[in-house]
Amino acid sequence: MADRPTGEPGNLSPGPGADQREVRISVRELVKRFCDAEGNEVTVLDGVDFDVYQGETIVVMGGSGCGKSTLLNCLIGEYVPDGGSICYKTSDMDAPVDIARMAEHELNEVRKKFGILFQSGALFNSMSLAENIALPLREHSYVDPSVIDIVVTLKLQQVRMLEHRDKMPSQLSGGQKKRAGLARATALDPEILFYDEPSAGLDPVTSAAIDELMMNLSKMLSVTSVVVTHEMDSAFRIADRMVMLDRGRVLKIGPRSEFEALRDADPASLSNDADRLMNQFLNGHSEGPLTDEAGMSEFEKLIVRG
Amino acid sequence: MSLTSPGSEPVVGGRSRQWVERVGQGVLDAGRFVRNSIGQFGGLSYLLADAVRWTLRGLFVPKVKLGRRSVAAQMVRVGVRAIPIICLVQVFIGVILALSMAPTLEMYGQVDTVAVIVGIAVFRELGPLISAIVLSGFAGASIAAEIGSMVEAEEIKALRAHALNPIHFLVVPRYLATVLMLTGLAVIADVMGVGGGMFTAVYVLGVDPTTYLQLTQDALTNKDFLTGLIKAAVFGLLIAMLACYEGLNVSGGAEGVGRATTGTVVKSIVALIATDCIFTVIFYVYEI
Numbered sequence: 001m002a003d004r005p006t007g008e009p010g011n012l013s014p015g016p017g018a019d020q021r022e023v024r025i026s027v028r029e030l031v032k033r034f035c036d037a038e039g040n041e042v043t044v045l046d047g048v049d050f051d052v053y054q055g056e057t058i059v060v061m062g063g064s065g066c067g068k069s070t071l072l073n074c075l076i077g078e079y080v081p082d083g084g085s086i087c088y089k090t091s092d093m094d095a096p097v098d099i100a101r102m103a104e105h106e107l108n109e110v111r112k113k114f115g116i117l118f119q120s121g122a123l124f125n126s127m128s129l130a131e132n133i134a135l136p137l138r139e140h141s142y143v144d145p146s147v148i149d150i151v152v153t154l155k156l157q158q159v160r161m162l163e164h165r166d167k168m169p170s171q172l173s174g175g176q177k178k179r180a181g182l183a184r185a186t187a188l189d190p191e192i193l194f195y196d197e198p199s200a201g202l203d204p205v206t207s208a209a210i211d212e213l214m215m216n217l218s219k220m221l222s223v224t225s226v227v228v229t230h231e232m233d234s235a236f237r238i239a240d241r242m243v244m245l246d247r248g249r250v251l252k253i254g255p256r257s258e259f260e261a262l263r264d265a266d267p268a269s270l271s272n273d274a275d276r277l278m279n280q281f282l283n284g285h286s287e288g289p290l291t292d293e294a295g296m297s298e299f300e301k302l303i304v305r306g
Numbered sequence: 307m308s309l310t311s312p313g314s315e316p317v318v319g320g321r322s323r324q325w326v327e328r329v330g331q332g333v334l335d336a337g338r339f340v341r342n343s344i345g346q347f348g349g350l351s352y353l354l355a356d357a358v359r360w361t362l363r364g365l366f367v368p369k370v371k372l373g374r375r376s377v378a379a380q381m382v383r384v385g386v387r388a389i390p391i392i393c394l395v396q397v398f399i400g401v402i403l404a405l406s407m408a409p410t411l412e413m414y415g416q417v418d419t420v421a422v423i424v425g426i427a428v429f430r431e432l433g434p435l436i437s438a439i440v441l442s443g444f445a446g447a448s449i450a451a452e453i454g455s456m457v458e459a460e461e462i463k464a465l466r467a468h469a470l471n472p473i474h475f476l477v478v479p480r481y482l483a484t485v486l487m488l489t490g491l492a493v494i495a496d497v498m499g500v501g502g503g504m505f506t507a508v509y510v511l512g513v514d515p516t517t518y519l520q521l522t523q524d525a526l527t528n529k530d531f532l533t534g535l536i537k538a539a540v541f542g543l544l545i546a547m548l549a550c551y552e553g554l555n556v557s558g559g560a561e562g563v564g565r566a567t568t569g570t571v572v573k574s575i576v577a578l579i580a581t582d583c584i585f586t587v588i589f590y591v592y593e594i
Contacts, residue, residue: 076467108469122464125455136468139371139475188468 021053024089024192024224025075026096031083032070032248044070046248047084052192057218057225059235062245063281071245072196072228074100076116077107088113090191112140114192115185119200121177123169129156129180130165136187155183158220159213175206179213186221193217195227199234211237232284236260244278252278350551353473357481357547360474376479377486384445384480385487389494391444392437396495399432400424400502408511417511421521424503429530430589433495434488435582438541441488442574446549449480450570453553454563462554472554481546488542489535496534533594537585544581545574 030048033041044067052058062068073079075086081100089096090113099107123132133152137143156162159179169177178198185193198214199207211234218225229235235242242259244251251274252259262275263282270276364372403424411417453476456462462472500522507513552566552573588594 078463078466104471108471111467111469114467116464116467118460118464118467120460122460124461124464125459126452136470139468139470184468 021055022089023051024054025052025226026087026089027051027071027075027084028087029084030071030074030081030086030100032067032074032079033082044248045074045081048245048248048250050243050250050253052224052226054224055218055222056240057215057227057238058241058243059227059229059239060243060245061228061230061232061235062251063230066245067248068228068230068245069196070248072194072226075226076114076194077102077111088192112188113190114194115188115190116194117178117181117185117196117198119197121169121174121181123172123177123180123184125169128166128168129161129172129183132169132180133184133187136184140188151187155187158186158217159183175202175210178202178210182210182213182217186217186223189221191223193223193225195225195229197229197231198227199229199231204233207231207234208237210234214238232263232282236263244281346551349555350547353477353551353554354543354547356473357477357550360471360478361482364474364478370474373475373479376475377482380479380483381487383448384441384483385491388441388444388487388491392440392491392495393498395436395440396428396433396498397502397505399436400428400499400504401506403427403432403499404503404506404511412511417507418513418517418521420503420507420511420513421518422525424507425500425522425525426530428499428503429496429526429534431534431582431586433499434492434534434538434541435578437491437495437538438488438545438578439575441484441491441542442545442549442578443571445484446545446570446574447567449484449546449549450553450566451563453550454556454566457554457556458559458563477546477550477554480550481543484546485539485542488545489538492534492538496531529594533585533589537582540581540585541578544577548574548577 027048027050030045031043032045033043036042048067048071050058060068060071070079074081077099084100085098086100087096087098088110090110092113097106097110099110102110123129124135127135130149130152133155134148137148137151138145141148152165153162156165159182161176161179161183164172164176164180169180172180195214198210202210214225214227215238217223225238227235227238236256236259239256239259241253241255243253244259252262259278259282262270262278265275265279267276267279270279360370361372363370404420407420407423408417411420411423453462456476462476465472465475504515504518504522507518508515549570552570556562556566558565
């Protein structure tokens with residue numbers, strides 16, 4: 001990872017068309033580039049702009065290779081952006097902070113304010129479930145072990161995993177690992193929760209149960225949630241607002257109802273290619289990038305090729 | 307770009323051009339190897355500096371925990387479980403040394419001095435070196451595989467996401483445990499090596515046990531013992547750093563973990579012998 005520059009206050013001006021709720025995360029002109037095997041520079045995020053408001057669940061979706069995971073990695077401070085800003089404002093902050101310009105130790109203070117559920121659960125395999133949840137509490141607080149034990153019990157109850165507290169991660173199913181990961185993500189009572197493909201690899205019933213759990217936790221803990229997924233059913237169940245990414249750019253952002261209308265619309269009635277493509281994607285008919293490098297859509301390519 | 311067509315002689319320049327291209331490719335490969343080696347050395351140095359910085363912070367900054375429980379757990383894993391293997395190997399080393407030197411010493415009627423040779427060789431060189439080589443396969447490979455698997459399972463990412471530094475949390479306990487335990491293991495190795503030599507001298511070569519112990523005691527100085535311990539500590543640091551570095555840089559799934567494990571053992575053995583050579587030269591030049 002590249003060295004981080006020294007921190008400085010960020011700018012949290014609401015984007016165009018923003019509503020009156022408090023902005024928790026503001027992403028502006030975010031750019032991230034990587035080098036491929038031949039040493040050529042590839043721009044994965046190319047000027048991404050969006051805001052995340054207090055208490056909402058925003059779902060970031062898009063086809064394979066659209067930059068969803070890179071965006072999440074930038075949001076959690078795993079990648080240092082090549083351009084743009086990611087400003088956070090939590091309840092105890094006097095001013096927003098731009099994590100793209102923060103030193104690692106400053107970033108760690110911000111990281112304590114958010115929790116992350118990884119795609120695989122990412123539980124520490126050498127520790128029991130209870131130890132996994134206790135770890136952030138043990139490392140970041142000086143509270144008595146008996147208090148930590150009570151918090152662990154509470155967190156396990158929240159995800160309905162109390163009976164598994166002494167099990168090792170290898171003894172848990174995929175769905176149980178995700179629930180346990182969620183319990184660990186909420187251990188420090190975060191204000192923002194990030195979810196990386198929460199329903200990936202799960203059967204529809206378990207996936208629906210995880211979605212319900214996420215929604216309950218959001219209400220119960222009043223957290224702001226950012227969910228990265230390409231599972232459409234799950235996305236429509238949990239989202240308040242949705243962001244559609246394509247080739248590293250925001251193709252569309254809006255409330256769930258707008259995306260539902262787009263999904264349910266008759267493709268013939270849609271006026272532009274972008275809407276028709278998103279209609280296809282939201283109905284599960286398209287997986288990869290929605291446009292090619294020249295910005296040409298599948299429809300345009302079909303027309304060109306006859 | 308090659309100016310040849312498949313199955314034919316080069317269009318321009320013929321064989322001499324092919325030869326020049328091969329030489330050019332060889333130079334490029336050598337350049338890449340040097341660049342990668344410098345990169346790895348830089349990465350290792352950075353890892354070491356960071357690990358030492360976190361250790362000092364753990365010792366002197368009240369808010370930073372050193373993780374004593376974790377160090378103790380690693381000491382058991384790295385060192386305690388290696389004791390039987392190291393004892394066995396060192397006894398064999400003592401036996402081999404005694405039997406190898408015996409015919410030559412018998413020629414000069416100096417078979418008793420096998421005690422001196424075994425003592426000095428084990429205390430100064432073979433105790434720490436053989437223990438380190440055993441530990442590189444025993445603990446180094448295990449550390450690299452463990453950390454590599456954690457990288458693949460996103461556990462390292464999860465640590466960072468919870469504001470926990472992987473170097474502080476994973477590397478520091480492992481390197482401290484390896485350094486402390488290898489130093490301790492070297493002492494055990496010294497005793498077992500001398501024991502193996504003595505067993506052979508007494509029961510095969512007919513040396514009196516009291517004479518053997520007296521000669522060993524007379525031949526060895528504190529300097530011999532301490533130089534062995536210094537070597538062992540440095541070897542422990544080398545093994546742990548190489549293992550952690552290889553583990554943290556794993557990519558490519560299970561295959562990558564396998565590569566890191568093999569890489570750790572091979573690089574550790576080369577690094578251990580090279581470092582031992584440097585130590586021996588320094589000790590020889592400065593008469594330590």
